[in-house]
Amino acid sequence: MLNFDEQIKALYDYYGVSNDNQLSKKLGYTSNSALVDWRKKQKIPAKYLLNISMNRAGAIAIGSQNIAINGDNNALNHQNDITNTPKFKEFLELFTKYGNDATLDGFIKKLNALKEIS
Structure with missing residues (x-):
């Protein structure tokens, strides 16, 4: 982690x-009073430190509300993931409220049967 002077x-x-x-x-x-305050507290707001982090990581950010990720095996925005669909969320909510092991066993059995004929 960079110290305050290195961050500035x-x-x-x-x-x-x-x-x-x-x-x-x-x-x-409009003035440098915010930076005077930062120096007094020895603390820079996180939103500005994100710019440093993204720059050092070589990330490119266009627009607002960006996320910088570095490393392996990262996953984000599972748009094709069935568990992220309204229908699955409805199923999960209903199953959580009304389901049980017997109901789950029935679904698994039916899905395995579909798997066999596919």
């Missing part, structure tokens, strides 16, 4: 600036 330097690099006044303007502030 990384923000300078990310935004292509060399002082707090320039950085404040890049971040949309």
Whole structure:
């Protein structure tokens, strides 16, 4: 983890600036009072640190509400996953409320029969 001064330097690099006044303007502030406060508390808001992290990871973010993921075997947004469909969610809700082992055994038996003929 970077210390506070390293984080500020990384923000300078990310935004292509060399002082707090320039950085404040890049971040949309009308003065550098926010950065004065950051320095006093030795803490930068997480939303700005995300920019540093994404830049260091080589991530590209376009638009808003982005997520940066690094590493292996990551999965996100299972749009083709049946468990994410309204019909499956309805089934799960009903089964949770009214189902039991016997009901589940019946579903498994029927699905296995379908598997055999497929």
